[in-house]
Amino acid sequence: xxxxxxxxxxxxxxxxxxxxxxxxxxxxxxxxxxxxxxxxxxxxxxxxxxxxxxxxxxxxxxxxxxxxxxxxxxxxxxxxxxxxxxxxxxxxxxxxxxxxxxxxxxxxxxxxxxxxxxxxxxxxxxxxxxxxxxxxxxxxxxxxxxxxxxxxxxxxxxxxxxxxxxxxxxxxxxxxxxxxxxxxxxxxxxxxxxxxxxxxxxx
Ligand SMILES: [Zn+2]
Numbered sequence: 564x565x566x567x568x569x570x571x572x573x574x575x576x577x578x579x580x581x582x583x584x585x586x587x588x589x590x591x592x593x594x595x596x597x598x599x600x601x602x603x604x605x606x607x608x609x610x611x612x613x614x615x616x617x618x619x620x621x622x623x624x625x626x627x628x629x630x631x632x633x634x635x636x637x638x639x640x641x642x643x644x645x646x647x648x649x650x651x652x653x654x655x656x657x658x659x660x661x662x663x664x665x666x667x668x669x670x671x672x673x674x675x676x677x678x679x680x681x682x683x684x685x686x687x688x689x690x691x692x693x694x695x696x697x698x699x700x701x702x703x704x705x706x707x708x709x710x711x712x713x714x715x716x717x718x719x720x721x722x723x724x725x726x727x728x729x730x731x732x733x734x735x736x737x738x739x740x741x742x743x744x745x746x747x748x749x750x751x752x753x754x755x756x757x758x759x760x761x762x763x764x765x766x
Pocket of ligand 1: 621624627628629630631665666667711
């Protein structure tokens with residue numbers, strides 16, 4: 564079972580500085596980070612001038628790191644899809660990635676794959692939101708980094724008001740990872756929930 568809001572709060576405060584702040588995550592150094600401090604005030608960064616689109620990782624399947632995903636990270640799969648966790652635990656209690664085995668992006672899915680994607684997305688969110696101490700499971704496809712479709716499912720802790728909305732993505736980088744055992748228990752619970760559908764007989 565994931566930590567309660569009180570447990571997360573106490574653990575984070577123990578790791579924070581005397582003001583309760585964690586160090587800035589690396590995203591603050593990215594050139595797409597939209598804010599900066601000028602003369603002591605937080606302001607928006609100027610919009611960068613137009614530029615050619617940069618190639619995404621894995622434009623060719625032979626160069627795609629997602630195609631060669633480490634199978635040890637996969638918690639559930641069928642013939643076409645796999646659900647995996649990150650290389651390492653992160654700030655949110657559970658972050659999962661759904662991706663096709665085939666080197667396809669979202670617009671490449673045929674109707675059958677698209678329908679299955681929708682079904683799996685609902686099942687994953689349902690399984691994660693059924694976990695104790697989890698309020699919500701956000702689902703998102705960004706796709707600016709890598710060509711190979713990878714959809715994020717990010718769980719946030721129930722009753723932790725800072726970590727609501729789209730900023731949960733930033734808190735995932737800010738907060739120190741929680742303990743391993745509850746994380747593994749939740750991974751197993753989600754995998755079991757998805758497997759229960761696999762066993763269902765469809766007429
Ligand atoms: Zn690929």
